[in-house]
Amino acid sequence: MSIRVGVIGGGQLARMMVPAAVNLGLDIRVLAEQEGMSARLATVEVGDYRDADTVLAFAETVDVITFDHEHVPQHVLRALVDAGVQVHPGPDALAVAQDKLLMRERLTELGLPVPDWARVHDQEELAAFLAEHGGKGVVKTPRGGYDGKGVRVVHGPNEVDDWFTALSEDANGGALLVEELVSFRRELAQLVARRPSGEVVPWRVVETVQLGGVCSEVIAPAPGSAGRLADTAEEIAVTVATALGVTGVLAVELFETDDDRLLINELAMRPHNSGHWTQDGSVTSQFEQHLRAVLDLPLGWTGCHRDWTVMVNVLGGPAEGTLDDRYPQVLGAHPLAKVHNYGKDPRPGRKVGHVNVAGDDLDDVVYEARAAAALLGAENA
CATH class of the missing domain: 3.30.1490.20 (ATP-grasp fold, A domain)
Known part of the structure; x- marks a missing residue:
């Protein structure tokens, strides 16, 4: 019998774990909040993740529990651990991601740079x-x-x-x-993965572009980041993952300040929007790496296929029809573009998919990714 991975949360992050699970021969099962969510490609049970009995019953059908989001209450997480369920990341780590005040306290105690x-x-x-x-x-x-x-x-x-x-x-x-309202020149994100036995593997630090508080674009690696900046970002993320006992993928969102400092903005203990580029730009995607990590398997190499990868979120989507209605046009005009469809109905401001383009000329890669996203109806392209 194959290993059974249970994912709490039925959004697009759970959906994008499915291909990686298939490749690894894993049985992936999802506890979704409601019918028809993005992760319906997997074996889905619908239930309330805030109810301990519901989650414990779901856990009996799998070998390990992980998450599409960080909102599962602490009493539910503790009930899982008390019942002997393998939970990754665990309650202590997730508590820091769930409470921004606790996050700031812990990061300050660790001597890490924060506003x-x-x-x-x-x-x-x-x-x-x-x-x-x-x-x-x-x-x-x-x-x-x-x-x-x-x-x-x-x-x-x-x-x-x-x-x-x-x-x-x-x-x-x-x-x-x-x-404090930080004066910064750009926002960055550093992803790492850590498995329970302690191995930690980073990706390259990336630049993120926000639109109305929502990630719009990611450039991997962040331009001009080689050397001290990349080393510092990696050191920060590895320290956070190790000190907090994070298992799975960790995203550390950072400000690069006008006086050349890096400050931690937010933490996410799961696959993250800033890591979607890894699906087509890295030897090991964040979704495969997350599954490896929560199963305590050796982690994969995170080197890049090409010099640059750009991800553009498709926010909103086409005014009429669905993303796949646009496939003949976008795939014909932009054969380098890799389209990732979340299976959601278009709606203003909603993340309905993203586009990845990899190549060796940054200007060309940015153009192709933005143009492909625009043809898909992206409000932000």
Whole structure:
């Protein structure tokens, strides 16, 4: 019988694990939030990932549990571990990804570079922080935010009154995270994979382009990143993965500041949008590597096939029809483009797919990737 990998979450990340699982002869099964999600290509069970009994019953059908997202509550994760289930990444690591305040605390304890930050409970504490940082800052809800949600740039303490009100109405209380508004020249992402026995393997650091808080493009490797910058990014990510005991793929989102520092912005403990380029640009994709890692198999080589790979997300999609309706046009005009379709209905702002193009001339690669995405109806191309 083949090894059975269970993925909690039915989104496109679970969907993109399927080809890698097929190649490795693995049986991949998904606990999806609802019918018809992206990962319907796999064996899918529909259930509430917040319910311990549901998740424990799903775990009985597989040999190891991993994740499409980081939102599974801690009491469910602990119940899995207590039942003897192999869970990767584990509850302690995921707790840091789930709570931005805990993330900042742990990274600061490890001496890793982060923006100046504070825990604030009310307008008075927020006002004091803003006064020390030029009257502006970035306020984040500690839990649940992604793709720009739960993040506000503020210039006064009253601009998150609704969040403070919500905190005051919460029986458990709580606080918001405020950070300095970092002046940066670009955003980067460093991916590594770590397996339980300790082996850690990085990819090249990449440049990410954001649009409205959502990743729009990725250039791999980041232009001008050879040498000290690449070494520093890799050292940061390896330290995070090792110190926090992350198993599977870890993405460390970074700011490259105007004064040549790298600061950690966010962490993701799963395959990540900034790593989709690896499907067509790296010897080992992040999805294959994630499966190897959670099964504690030797990790694959992460060298690049060509000098450059560019990924462009397809945000929105065609105004009429589906992505595959556009295949004759896009595949005929851009034979170098590799189209990845998430099986979602087009909708403004929605990630419905992405395009990868690899080659040895960066300008040509960028043009081909953007042009192919535009033909697929990408709002961002």
